[in-house]
Amino acid sequence: xxxxxxxxxxxxxxxxxxxxxxxxxxxxxxxxxxxxxxxxxxxxxxxxxxxxxxxxxxxxxxxxxxxxxxxxxxxxxxxxxxxxxxxxxxxxxxxxxxxxxxxxxxxxxxxxxxxxxxxxxxxxxxxxxxxxxxxxxxxxxxxxxxxxxxxxxxxxxxxxxxxxxxxxxxxxxxxxxxxxxxxxxxxxxxxxxxxxxxxxxxxxxxxxxxxxxxxxxxxxxxxxxxxxxxxxxxxxxxxxxxxxxxxxxxxxxxxxxxxxxxxxxxxxxxxxxxxxxxxxxxxxxxxxxxxxxxxxxxxxxxxxxxxxxxxxxxxxxxxxxxxxx
Amino acid sequence: xxxxxxxxxxxxxxxxxxxxxxxxxxxxxxxxxxxxxxxxxxxxxxxxxxxxxxxxxxxxxxxxxxxxxxxxxxxxxxxxxxxxxxxxxxxxxxxxxxxxxxxxxxxxxxxxxxxxxxxxxxxxxxxxxxxxxxxxxxxxxxxxxxxxxxxxxxxxxxxxxxxxxxxxxxxxxxxxxxxxxxxxxxxxxxxxxxxxxxxxxxxxxxxxxxxxxxxxxxxxxxxxxxxxxxxxxxxxxxxxxxxxxxxxxx
Ligand SMILES: Nc1ncnc2c1ncn2[C@@H]1O[C@H](COP(=O)(O)OP(=O)(O)OP(=O)(O)O)[C@@H](O)[C@H]1O
Ligand SMILES: [Mg+2]
Numbered sequence: 001x002x003x004x005x006x007x008x009x010x011x012x013x014x015x016x017x018x019x020x021x022x023x024x025x026x027x028x029x030x031x032x033x034x035x036x037x038x039x040x041x042x043x044x045x046x047x048x049x050x051x052x053x054x055x056x057x058x059x060x061x062x063x064x065x066x067x068x069x070x071x072x073x074x075x076x077x078x079x080x081x082x083x084x085x086x087x088x089x090x091x092x093x094x095x096x097x098x099x100x101x102x103x104x105x106x107x108x109x110x111x112x113x114x115x116x117x118x119x120x121x122x123x124x125x126x127x128x129x130x131x132x133x134x135x136x137x138x139x140x141x142x143x144x145x146x147x148x149x150x151x152x153x154x155x156x157x158x159x160x161x162x163x164x165x166x167x168x169x170x171x172x173x174x175x176x177x178x179x180x181x182x183x184x185x186x187x188x189x190x191x192x193x194x195x196x197x198x199x200x201x202x203x204x205x206x207x208x209x210x211x212x213x214x215x216x217x218x219x220x221x222x223x224x225x226x227x228x229x230x231x232x233x234x235x236x237x238x239x240x241x242x243x244x245x246x247x248x249x250x251x252x253x254x255x256x257x258x259x260x261x262x263x264x265x266x267x268x269x270x271x272x273x274x275x276x277x278x279x280x281x282x283x284x285x286x287x288x289x290x291x292x293x294x295x296x297x298x299x300x301x302x303x304x305x306x307x308x309x310x311x312x313x314x315x316x317x318x319x320x321x322x323x324x325x
Numbered sequence: 326x327x328x329x330x331x332x333x334x335x336x337x338x339x340x341x342x343x344x345x346x347x348x349x350x351x352x353x354x355x356x357x358x359x360x361x362x363x364x365x366x367x368x369x370x371x372x373x374x375x376x377x378x379x380x381x382x383x384x385x386x387x388x389x390x391x392x393x394x395x396x397x398x399x400x401x402x403x404x405x406x407x408x409x410x411x412x413x414x415x416x417x418x419x420x421x422x423x424x425x426x427x428x429x430x431x432x433x434x435x436x437x438x439x440x441x442x443x444x445x446x447x448x449x450x451x452x453x454x455x456x457x458x459x460x461x462x463x464x465x466x467x468x469x470x471x472x473x474x475x476x477x478x479x480x481x482x483x484x485x486x487x488x489x490x491x492x493x494x495x496x497x498x499x500x501x502x503x504x505x506x507x508x509x510x511x512x513x514x515x516x517x518x519x520x521x522x523x524x525x526x527x528x529x530x531x532x533x534x535x536x537x538x539x540x541x542x543x544x545x546x547x548x549x550x551x552x553x554x555x556x557x558x559x560x561x562x563x564x565x566x567x568x569x570x571x572x573x574x575x
Pocket of ligand 1: 340345363364365366367368369370371372412
């Protein structure tokens with residue numbers, strides 16, 4: 001009997017959380033943290049903050065596709081809406097940054113509840129199409145509503161004083177604040193994935209009819225995952241609006257929804273660190289390529305195709321699958 | 326307490342004009358093992374899907390413990406104690422064997438929406454989960470992912486997961502399919518044992534096991550009930566013999 005197991009060990013480690021990775025994980029996390037703390041002394045803080053915002057966005061998206069098996073093609077709606085709300089709250093209402101970001105995150109969560117309630121009963125491609133259609137409606141609203149200032153977007157958003165004492169115009173203060181936001185968001189995803197809720201979510205992803213037959217009202221779990229994901233995507237968008245002091249139409253386009261899919265698949269969906277790696281890679285490539293005369297979307301597209309063909313599980317997914325335990 | 330725990334009245338299911346189940350009247354007595362047999366495509370799995378609300382009937386009514394459950398959702402039916410397994414092995418492939426069983430055990434804790442709680446709060450369930458795993462002889466596999474199990478073992482895991490809910494009625498769709506000889510005996514004995522304080526309705530092609538285990542057998546053919554009764558009666562029915570000869574079963 002044991003020989004049969006050996007033959008069947010083609011398990012997809014890529015879709016598993018790196019739970020049993022033992023002593024390696026704390027080491028990696030420690031090293032990553034050190035790097036993140038030291039990074040602004042070696043690299044542009046704005047570039048790093050962009051990476052962190054997109055990494056959080058991708059982690060939010062990954063919570064949905066990687067752990068609930070739901071493919072949203074409209075996540076820019078949450079990212080972009082939150083960016084507008086945060087920018088408007090900070091600029092027009094002169095809210096302090098922490099409240100502006102909080103308000104934006106709550107709005108994104110509420111929007112997630114509405115989108116989720118509409119889309120959750122559909123599966124696969126239908127789910128993706130509904131989220132896309134809904135996010136296109138948000139794009140239309142962003143184009144038409146007066147407070148978003150159409151093509152111009154909301155510019156010169158004040159970063160303000162965090163908790164009334166920390167001046168976020170200081171690049172390092174801003175960077176460490178963004179890092180704290182990212183870490184909090186990442187920790188939430190990590191916790192959710194490993195929580196009792198995360199267990200049910202994984203069961204639903206693996207075999208929804210079976211989860212139903214065990215008495216789980218799966219729609220409610222998927223809806224909660226959707227709302228959490230929308231809220232975190234909003235948190236990322238709101239933070240980005242403060243970093244760049246700008247909320248614009250770019251953040252609500254379907255291309256933005258596509259970008260987060262790309263980052264997540266590239267890094268490895270269903271792994272905790274994959275989306276972070278994917279986001280860092282894409283943002284880095286984009287900023288390097290922007291300085292050259294190469295067509296950015298074409299190069300990124302080619303890299304994506306190659307990666308998907310060669311590393312089916314994404315970069316981190318492949319590493320986990322090949323790394324001996 | 327009625328004597329009939331599960332009842333189908335005039336149950337009919339049409340798929341785009343094709344009648345897969347026609348006017349089925351079924352009564353399952355509390356505490357018995359009731360087998361549903363019939364040739365391939367007879368509609369057995371469809372009856373299961375209807376009874377557990379995974380499919381909505383075209384006509385007819387389903388009563389569970391005297392209550393009409395025809396309009397209920399599948400998860401709610403499961404919560405009432407009517408729990409099914411699936412013909413195509415239904416495990417959670419990338420969860421470990423232990424986690425598979427634990428998913429079934431964790432719902433009564435009431436923390437299944439708690440996304441902020443540590444997963445270690447589920448460790449209290451490991452004792453019970455391991456007992457169930459032991460009961461289906463999967464202890465050496467407890468920490469392997471379900472995907473690694475040979476097919477027959479997956480079926481055993483499915484039974485353990487179903488049992489974890491301690492259901493009032495267990496519906497097993499071909500629980501022994503794909504199992505080796507030894508596992509068949511062990512699983513049949515397990516079904517017999519757990520049926521002591523519950524009702525079992527099962528679809529099974531292994532007639533010797535059916536004969537040995539069941540109190541009542543219902544034979545289905547082309548969506549209709551052909552015969553019903555204890556094995557001695559059903560097996561002597563001329564139509565049943567013909568139906569089975571016709572498809573190569575015996
Ligand atoms: N969702 C569906 N749509 C259309 N036809 C279906 C559907 N489900 C089942 N059928 C048809 O209904 C008939 C009964 O199928 P069912 O799966 O209930 O048979 P069964 O008795 O369980 O057979 P088996 O022993 O092969 O499992 C078959 O002819 C099948 O093709
Ligand atoms: Mg069947």
